[in-house]
Amino acid sequence: MLRIAVQSKGRLYEETMFLLEEAGIKLNKAKRTLLLSAKDFPVEVLFLRDDDIPQSVANGVADVGIVGENEYVEKKQNAQLIKRLGFSKCRLSLAIPKDEDYRGLCWFQGKTIATSYPSILRTFLEKNAIKADLHVISGSVEIAPGIGLADAIFDIVSSGSTLISNQLKEVEVVMQSEALLIAGNKLTEDKKAILDELIFRFNAIQAAAGKKYILLNAPKDKLDEITEVLPGMKSPTVTPLAEEGWCSIQSVIEEKRFWEVIGKLKSLGAEGILVIPIEKMIL
Structure with a gap:
């Protein structure tokens, strides 16, 4: 069982709870207590004041913690920075x-x-x-x-x-400052394995952040130009259509470039453009 220390209230608490839920960690929370176990994953969550988390991780009260960088740097405790989480900035x-x-x-x-x-x-x-x-x-x-x-x-x-x-x-x-995942220096091999799985899930959530999955139909003679607009993770997926001279294209785009990309696709003759949110992405 891996014990995670998290902030007991505030914006960091809310965003941490959302991250854990997205990672498939459902807490047994019939009533709010200091320590809650998860239903289908070997972790338990310890709720603390934000400024107590670095010390609690360093002295082994918790195995890992999700804490603001400001508190991690201020307290100067002997805990490892494992991962930047990108929220609560x-x-x-x-x-x-x-x-x-x-x-x-x-x-x-x-x-x-x-x-x-x-x-x-x-x-x-x-x-x-x-x-x-x-x-x-x-x-x-x-x-x-x-x-x-x-x-x-x-x-x-x-x-x-x-x-x-x-x-x-x-x-x-x-x-x-942003939210950090920190860990103690004396984790057992079993706890390291659980932490590795947790990081894998966090990475999948972060990889999907700010991205959209896009599907469209396009004329084959514009394929090279459209591929340049839609580089995707490696290259777009292209499938021939029954209609002669047309193909279906699938790719991933950055949400911040969404309208710019859509405009270029339309100008190149793309039709039937479908945009789908991405929850997780395994790289």
């Missing part, structure tokens, strides 16, 4: 009152900065030869300047709306 940034005239990092010289991430901030300030006082706060960092506790803050930023509502502006991005 945010950044750690310095922000100051919106009416301040900001002309560079020298603004922070001698200032007081409120933060929940003193280790990351201290490293950044030392690297840039900035001497500032750190005021460590466990939550609601953004209110510190408004109530006179600090001159600036260093905190997580996603959309920036929280900064705006507190009359702050983001002036320096210190690091980017």
Whole structure:
């Protein structure tokens, strides 16, 4: 049995639960408890505060964990980074009152900065030869300047709306963050095998993200041009049709290029274009 530590609430919790469900891990959750087992896969999920996950994995309370990169870097625990998961993206940034005239990092010289991430901030300030006082706060960092506790803050930023509502502006991005899969250093061979299967499933989900499966009919004399538009994973699948001079083509396209590709296909004579979502993709 592999024990996975995950955040107990918030956006990272919700996106982690979605990932596990997509990976076929259905939890026995008749009622919410600290520890839940899966129905058809040898894992159990331990719900913790996000800042407790790195230590719990490092000391063996959990075998692996899904945690924000910000907490992983801040806590500096002896746990391996196994995989970047690509969701719950945010950044750690310095922000100051919106009416301040900001002309560079020298603004922070001698200032007081409120933060929940003193280790990351201290490293950044030392690297840039900035001497500032750190005021460590466990939550609601953004209110510190408004109530006179600090001159600036260093905190997580996603959309920036929280900064705006507190009359702050983001002036320096210190690091980017996303969800990580981390593991302890003493996994048994059985647990490593379960983790390998879990990573295989996560990879299949990630490979399908942002991609569409496309089927279309096209004139054979345009096949080479259409193939250039639809490179797919290796090359499009081409099948002759009963109608002379026509073929059916199947491929995978990036969703971000969807309308660009569709426009080119139509101009090359493609017809009957069918687009299908992809849930998993085994490479």
